[in-house]
Amino acid sequence: MGDERLAIAIDSASEERPHRVCCRLCGRPLTGADSRRTGLGPTCDAKLHPPGPDIRSRRHEVAQDTLPGIDEDL
Template sequence: MPGSEPVAALRVLCRMCGQPLRDRASRLWGLGPDCRHKLAVRTAPTPPQREVDQDTLPGL
């Protein structure tokens, strides 16, 4: 049935090196921990928490 394929998880990549970002802080900043370290951004304040509306998982 067309259009019934599951949606693939969106991969977020580091804006500096292109590696996949795995943790929440990295995804919010768009930079991995190594690249933040290189730029000395690791001491920057944590971005504010934003609640996101999310659909329930099928079968739960």
């Protein structure tokens, strides 16, 4: 079993063109590694997964009463 030859020559494997991957939403060919991995182009990915709201922009000051026993003069 260890002396058997490979069915495909190694030189012929390098001549093959890479498999063409298309966007699952719009069908355009994908070129980037991340896009090919997810199956979505950057534009379609942004449409399906919009960025979340920035919670830091929703902070606001709250008026509070002074705690009893604490001097305001400090």
